[in-house]
Amino acid sequence: MTQLDSRGLPLSTTSDLAAEHYRKGVDLLLSTWPGAAEALEEVIAADPDFALAHAARARLHAMCAEQAEAKARIATAEEIVARHGSGRERSHVEVLSLAINGQSTKALERALAHTDTWPRDIVILSLPLGAFGLFAFSGMVDHDQARVELCERHARHFDTDDWWFLTYRGWAHAENGNVTRGLALAQRAYDLRTNNANAVHALSHAMYEGGASEDAEKLIADWLPRYDRTGILHGHIAWHAALGALERGDSERALAIYTDCIQPSATAGIPVNVVSDTASFLWRLQNYGHTTPAGLWEAVATYSGEYFQKAGFAFADVHMALIAAAVRDRAAVEQRVDALTGLIKAGTLTAGTVVPAICRAGLSFAEEDYAGCVRILEPVVVDVARIGGSGAQREIIEDMLLLALMRSGEAVKARALLDRRLHRRPSPRDTRWRELLPA
The missing domain is CATH 1.25.40 (Serine Threonine Protein Phosphatase 5, Tetratricopeptide repeat)
Incomplete structure (x- = not known):
């Protein structure tokens, strides 16, 4: 009997047990739920020559920022699928191999082509x-x-x-x-x-x-206790609750969430989430008018010193620069900007000039050169989406421009930006800021 995955696609395993655990493991993987690793290891134990099981395990390693393990697993999948595997499975493994080995542009191209042929292959459709x-x-x-x-x-x-x-x-x-x-x-x-x-x-x-940030806070407060703290999205989902508290101006509640779930010593999140969530939360806390407890920025700087030291990952570059600027490490920001400029000249930084510009603007803002921050950031703010991430994560860049406009006396521009934001999304914080501007 032909074995099928959870969306009805045929699998090249004859083991009922392997197919059963594969379906379970992929669904856990794609819901970012604990237990996926164990389920996929069960698949491999039941059928060591099932290439897609090794590929899914590689994908999970990559999601958990375990790059060496991911590369080893996908190499095993490639070796197996070359010996026996359907056309879909060979393409599936190829796409994952490109993504895991850092060939993102080719991986995106091949993923789109693959899903045009096999749209229900959700492991590959999830990649873009x-x-x-x-x-x-x-x-x-x-x-x-x-x-x-x-x-x-x-x-x-x-x-x-x-x-x-x-x-x-x-x-x-x-x-x-x-x-x-x-x-x-x-x-x-x-x-x-x-x-x-x-x-x-x-x-x-x-x-x-x-x-509706308060609705998000209520949802998370009810749901988060059932999600094991080892889940890689635990800290990030808590971050969303902390943002809601800051929207309401409740810094005490926001800080309690940060301390319990988000700070580096409290979370099992992957480095890119830990760096971006901690940096963006502390930046908001500090610049929304609240007191930032001593030592928090320094703890984040210590943690981030183990990651993303090489420039070129735009989303991480921006947050690393914000951390360095916050702890007054001007040299670190300048070194990153120089490295990014070199990558742009070499044509290898796909996000382009907006990345070093945000880094320089963050430094100017931290040094209270608000007019300088505006000069740097205003021309490139339309390209901020190029760094990736979500709208909520990128919002601090627009916040930086808005506060720099307010603090440098550009009330007309600040009011226009606030009006656009309030039209797009009701925000008690933006309403408070709007009321601070002169009529």
């Missing part, structure tokens, strides 16, 4: 999607729209109650500005599978973009 997917980190300014188009192109291939597809389709629409549709899709995904960290993540984003 999400805040840290191949589209987000492609350097494209319109990656939000690209995700929507990809989901809509393949929507007819999925059941209306496919929790995985609903999750990512909802997230894509909410990030692209269609918050009402995105929220409805993500809510349906959550209702179908509550043990799905990605659905809670998508809902949190949709609620935030819709100006």
